[in-house]
Amino acid sequence: FTITGVLTDKKLVATADAKTITVDNIEEIGEIRLDENTIGALANAEHRWIKVKLPSSTDLQFNLAKTTANIKATGKRGFFNTTGTVASGDIKVKFAERPRSSNEIDEQVLLIELPKFVDPSAKGQVVLTGIFVEPKEKTAALGDVNVTISEDFTQGGNGVTDAKPSTNLIESTTLKVATVANYD
Numbered sequence: 001f002t003i004t005g006v007l008t009d010k011k012l013v014a015t016a017d018a019k020t021i022t023v024d025n026i027e028e029i030g031e032i033r034l035d036e037n038t039i040g041a042l043a044n045a046e047h048r049w050i051k052v053k054l055p056s057s058t059d060l061q062f063n064l065a066k067t068t069a070n071i072k073a074t075g076k077r078g079f080f081n082t083t084g085t086v087a088s089g090d091i092k093v094k095f096a097e098r099p100r101s102s103n104e105i106d107e108q109v110l111l112i113e114l115p116k117f118v119d120p121s122a123k124g125q126v127v128l129t130g131i132f133v134e135p136k137e138k139t140a141a142l143g144d145v146n147v148t149i150s151e152d153f154t155q156g157g158n159g160v161t162d163a164k165p166s167t168n169l170i171e172s173t174t175l176k177v178a179t180v181a182n183y184d
Contacts, residue, residue, distance in 0.1 A: 034125065062132065
């Protein structure tokens, strides 16, 4: 096993694979893996909303329509025999609202409600696939695409801060999920 990042008391640890995507298409980023540090962390979390955020300096944004139609959460390790794959229709996905705004969405921040998983007897892993990005303009700049994965304290409430405290669900982590390149 490869250990990345720092050891933590958080319940989930996020890692990712990077894909090569083109400068001018709607493209799927690499898979994002959420590994349980604690058995039952996903089954017992108070809320399971996570935030996937592109840096504001990038010229990419998420494509909500294609992501909503294609996102999948596949249970592995401790979830392998009890869960399988949860298809896109059972996973809530939405844009976050911009801070200090009540009706303007932020297409660089995706909120994902993870499906409920059966409490396993071993640490489980959830693999998220089917998340799509696109250039804001005609083409995107060449280079690495990073996202920050963190817990969403609004429970998908579009910018309304929830009074509930952190569940210590996941450490805020920056992951490389793609590299933008030309066709050649």
